[in-house]
Amino acid sequence: AQSVTQPDIHITVSEGASLELRCNYSYGATPYLFWYVQSPGQGLQLLLKYFSGDTLVQGIKGFEAEFKRSQSSFNLRKPSVHWSDAAEYFCAVSRSQGNLIFGKGTKLSVKP
Amino acid sequence: EAGVTQFPSHSVIEKGQTVTLRCDPISGHDNLYWYRRVMGKEIKFLLHFVKESKQDESGMPNNRFLAERTGGTYSTLKVQPAELEDSGVYFCASSQDPGGRSPLHFGNGTRLTVT
Numbered sequence: 001a002q003s004v005t006q007p008d009i010h011i012t013v014s015e016g017a018s019l020e021l022r023c024n025y026s027y028g029a030t031p032y033l034f035w036y037v038q039s040p041g042q043g044l045q046l047l048l049k050y051f052s053g054d055t056l057v058q059g060i061k062g063f064e065a066e067f068k069r070s071q072s073s074f075n076l077r078k079p080s081v082h083w084s085d086a087a088e089y090f091c092a093v094s095r096s097q098g099n100l101i102f103g104k105g106t107k108l109s110v111k112p
Numbered sequence: 113e114a115g116v117t118q119f120p121s122h123s124v125i126e127k128g129q130t131v132t133l134r135c136d137p138i139s140g141h142d143n144l145y146w147y148r149r150v151m152g153k154e155i156k157f158l159l160h161f162v163k164e165s166k167q168d169e170s171g172m173p174n175n176r177f178l179a180e181r182t183g184g185t186y187s188t189l190k191v192q193p194a195e196l197e198d199s200g201v202y203f204c205a206s207s208q209d210p211g212g213r214s215p216l217h218f219g220n221g222t223r224l225t226v227t
Contacts, residue, residue, distance in 0.1 A: 004154075034212055043116070044155075044203065044218035051213050090155065098143060098210050099168065102155040 001034045004091050006103035013081050014111045021106050023091030033101065035065055039086040040085040047089075048091040050074065057096050061085070086110045114138065116219035118204050124225045133222045137186070137206030142186050143167075143217060145181060145207075150200040153208040158202075162210060164180060196224045 005024045013019055025031060030052050036044040048059025055067040065076045074091060088107045092100040125131050137144045146158040158177070159164040159169040160189070163184035164202035172179070180188040191198050201223050 034215065036218075041220065043220040044205075044216075046215045046217075049213075049215060094213075098207060098214055098216070099145065099157045099160055099171075100147075100155075100216060101157070102147075102153075104154050 001093070002093065002101050004093055004101055004103035006089075006106050008106045009104070009107065010107045012109040012111060013066075016080050019078045019081045019108070020070045021078065021089050021091075021108070023074045024072050025074065025091070026072065027092050027093055030069065031095075033065075033067060033090045034094065035059065035063070035074075035076050036090045036092060036102075037061075038048070038090065038105075044090065046064055047076070055081050058089060070078075081108075081110055082112045084110065116204055116206050116217050118202075118219035118222050120214030120222055120224045121149055121220065122225075124227065125194055127196055128193045130190065131188045131194055131224060132137040133191075133202050133204075133224070135187045135189070140180060141181055141206035141217070142184065142210050143207045143210050143214075144181060146187070146189055147205065148200050148202070149221075150197070155203065155225045158189075167210070175218070191224070194224075197227050199224055199226045 003026045034049045035047040050057050050067045088105045090105045091103045144161040149155040157171040160167045161181045164181050178190045201221040203221045205218045207214040
């Protein structure tokens, strides 16, 4: 069955520290991969996406993610976290119809 | 460009009552999706419209849920009668392209509480 696993429910990092959020997927073929972010009271905003080609993709707000086929992973990274990055982050894969399968999300807290 | 708009933003109803959620997609987006997040769980797909037609409604939990998209513009999702387990956040999303490569644009969601 197709699924997305985000093993970390809640992560706390200090402002200025680096960040890596983990995502593993189970899918029959190479899926389309996405990271979305939800800030409090807001909808889901697309951070970045991977379809094919270069396995390191750049997104908005200084985020990047690396697709690793051998590990079925698509981890999200940021070199220096800002307080405004506190939010909930969702990894998702897309089926051909465009429907998304989401992970359970990782809530990020940022310490001053 | 206006984004996806959902209302109400919050709704509190009693078990057995009816609630109707509305979604206005981005203008020109033929594809409209409904998702739901029950507390502590994943965001789960409910259904997908292409214009006014239901392309995929495999995620609809049961026949207490009715989605419509008359005229291929806005969509409504009615829950009748509501049960406690229907509580959660209901998201609407739209996209231009039905294929998997097209990112979905999400609304802010409707938080439904059934008491």
